[in-house]
Amino acid sequence: MNRLSADYSHRDSDWDRLVEIFEKTDAPEGCKTEIVEGIVTVAPLPSNAHNFIADCVQRPLYSVIPDDWGICQRLGVVVPSRDSLFVPDLVVIGIEVLRAEGGYTVPAEAAALIVEITSPTNARQDRTRKADVYCHAGVPLYLLIDGWDPAGPTITLYGEPKNGVYRVLRAGRFGDPVRLPDPFGLELATDEFPGRA
Structure with a gap:
């Protein structure tokens, strides 16, 4: 089942139109296209500092997650009830969800952890809109x-x-340091994070 069109009980045609615009958006290669509460957005490539932070988070997570979980960069997560399709910097999710879902997206509520690293173009959205949508999805x-x-x-x-x-x-x-609670039980070091990633 295609999660871009599934589980959306009201205004199906509005969501379908958003998905069509999203799918037809001709963004430069490597750019991130998202649907943020009904608005299709395009963000530029992340900086090297941004990618370094993602790596600093991802590496220690591998030491604590079960073998049947994965850590994905640039995985689309959808919350159709909030007119949103995001591409977080990191998503920790069960491998079975990735196998079961066709296409390029998974339901946001299937994630165990979502990580967003701000950039100048998305900082406000990450602080407010995405936090709100992830919360409503039950992440x-x-x-x-x-x-x-x-x-x-x-x-x-x-x-x-x-x-x-x-x-x-x-x-x-x-x-x-940031302590990630169970099921991770990990103290994440942040002393190497560069500012203004």
Whole structure:
């Protein structure tokens, strides 16, 4: 079943039109195209610093996840009820979901952890809209790595989604370790994260 058109009970034609625009968007190779609450957006290639941070998060995660989980970069996650299709920097998800879903996307609620690393073009969306949509989808953990926070580079771990609101489980600055709770049980070092990724 194609998740771009499934599980969307109201305004099916609106979602279908958004998906059609998304699929026909001719963005330069490597750019990230998303649907953010009904608006198709295109973001440029991430910087090397951005990719370095993604690698700093991904490597230690492999040491704690079960063999039947994977860590995906650039995997589309959909929340049709919120008119959204995002391409997070990292998604930790069960391998069986990847095998079962056809196409290029998975339902956001299947993710165990979603990681977004801000850039100048998407920082505001990652802080507000994506946090809201991931929460409403029931994503258990959302890690926001924000090198573009006006107060300085920050890391925020959101969790325990309830009634459309995430609880902030940990907030700190680059350099502060971040403890990812079970099922990860991992203390993530952030001292090598470059600012303004």
